Amino acid sequence: MTTTTTATITTSRAANVGLWTLQVLLAAVYAFSASGKLTADAQNVAGFEAMGLGTTGMYIVGALELAGAIAMFVPRLTGLAALCFVALMVGAVTATLAVGGGTLAVIPAVVGVLAAVVARGRWDSTMALVQLVRPGLRTSVV
Helix, strand or coil: CCHHHHHHHHHHHHHHHHHHHHHHHHHHHHHHHHHHHCCCCCHHHHHHHHCCCCHHHHHHHHHHHHHHHHHHHCCHHHHHHHHHHHHHHHHHHHHHHHCCHHHHHHHHHHHHHHHHHHHHCCHHHHHHHHHHCCCCCCCCCC
């Protein structure tokens, strides 16, 4: 019985370390990405103009990326932030393909998959937030 308990704790600890590693990686990726958007880097301006989103869209996406990068370090917000990153990356892949990015769509797709892993791993924190907003709502793991 003790051996089984120890194995479960070890697996849980390993999963937690893995998730934290992905969270730090995602926070770095999104903070770096946000910096170019929030400083109106010429390449970002041109990209957002080509997509038809303009500088307003660029600043909005940059602010969302920075907020999400910070949320990666707030345990209660991590799951929700990762889930929002998945949605953001679906939009990024779609927009990249729409403007003829082709193979460039692989980058947001991979980042989106990593965000999905964190979102799934931190699902309990997302459900805890849902319970704060809707206390009577029944939640379960998908």
